[in-house]
Amino acid sequence: SQQGEEDPQALSIQEGENATMNCSYKTSINNLQWYRQNSGRGLVHLILIRSNEREKHSGRLRVTLDTSKKSSSLLITASRAADTASYFCANAVQGAQKLVFGQGTRLTINP
């Protein structure tokens, strides 16, 4: 299977704390993307990092990419209750249109 892994599988923190999720993938990539899914809904694209980038910021999101280790991390700073959701990384395999999604991290922010 090409599916990567994410850890932790579940994370529960207090509002205001930072949340870090990690993702590993198996193949060479063009880019790596992070998506968010609220319970029972579709996914929403959050941020994309290209294979030649090492770090990227968007608002309270910070993504890093280490292609030598085939890993990425997503940091959400100053978490809010509304950030409660599942977060998936997805890598774009070189030469393919499709994305390969990780197993996801279920994040719970406690008020």
Add this chain to the structure above:
Amino acid sequence: GAVVSQHPSWVICKSGTSVKIECRSLDFQATTMFWYRQFPKQSLMLMATSNEGSKATYEQGVEKDKFLINHASLTLSTLTVTSAHPEDSSFYICSASRVFAGVKNIQYFGAGTRLSVL
């Protein structure tokens, strides 16, 4: 922008009937659409890639005669679950991709369809 509408959001049907799910890109043309299946608390499993005007490409293990995909226009793809059985009960999600800022594989997702087969 980049809104994808999926309909219906929820369907209950009797075993043996067929169910059609529609996926529409509302404000952009999507040459490629994707169909996923998701089990509770699990990741998305890609079922097939749908290209406008051509046959869908199915992932290994997905029965193409069971899950019929039609992508007749640049804004509409349909998934028909034929002769549905209880084991087909699941959450089905579609997505559409477009070129944005030079990247062609960002996907925009529908809200999903929960299928319950009795």
